[in-house]
Amino acid sequence: MVAEGRQRIDKWLFFARAVKSRSLAAKLVVAGRVRVNRDKAAQASDTVKAGDVLTITLDRRILVWKVLAPGVRRGPAEEARTLYEDMSPAPAAHDPTLPDAVAPVRQAGSGRPTKRERRQTDRLMGDE
Template identity: 45%
Template sequence: MSEDDQQRLDKWLWFTRTVKTRSLAQKLVKGGHIRVNRERTTSPSFVLKPEDVLTIALPKRIRILKFVKAGTRRGPAVEAATLYQDLTPPPVPMTAEERARKGPAPAPDKRPDKRARRDLIRLKGTDD
């Protein structure tokens, strides 16, 4: 195995565009949100090797990535996608029951127009 096949964990996370900055990658690793081959790691300098599988706990989702090759720079997203294989399962769609329990979509953040105000007044039964 050559040096070209290995890379620091924090650097690789930044090159693959998993996080915006390298310091955020270090915080993610130090916070214990990364597992390499099912083992939790808290060292940003952990050396990744080909075929390593990373489980990354991000704020809104969990990603499972397989290390394919080391990067040389933080290039465009198309280039970053060649550094890993995404093993993350697709999200499970919500059932009709879950959608009903969640409730209607929130109202838009705008003031009601003249017609909507009059409808509200009529609905409330007040003459304000």
């Protein structure tokens, strides 16, 4: 039986809107992407209580949330924000001098021809 004021971690993550479904929350926990007070949560059935600090590793960000209360239901986002205090570090400042992505470079004559090169070849061969 679960102690009063405690809740399964997968259920809490679902209620707090960290993930879209409870099964995704369970997969997140089993994959080792959730820590409770700096210790990896081993199972989706592990419990959390008010005062616990969760470190959640998602695709491109790390969330650090302090649990304020167990959830009752998956309600609107405003209700979900009352379940935790966001202690996540501020995202790193983006340096505007660095490009986001490097443009692909292709050596002339290697690989498939571009559309422009194909048209030039067709004109050369007389196929118009």
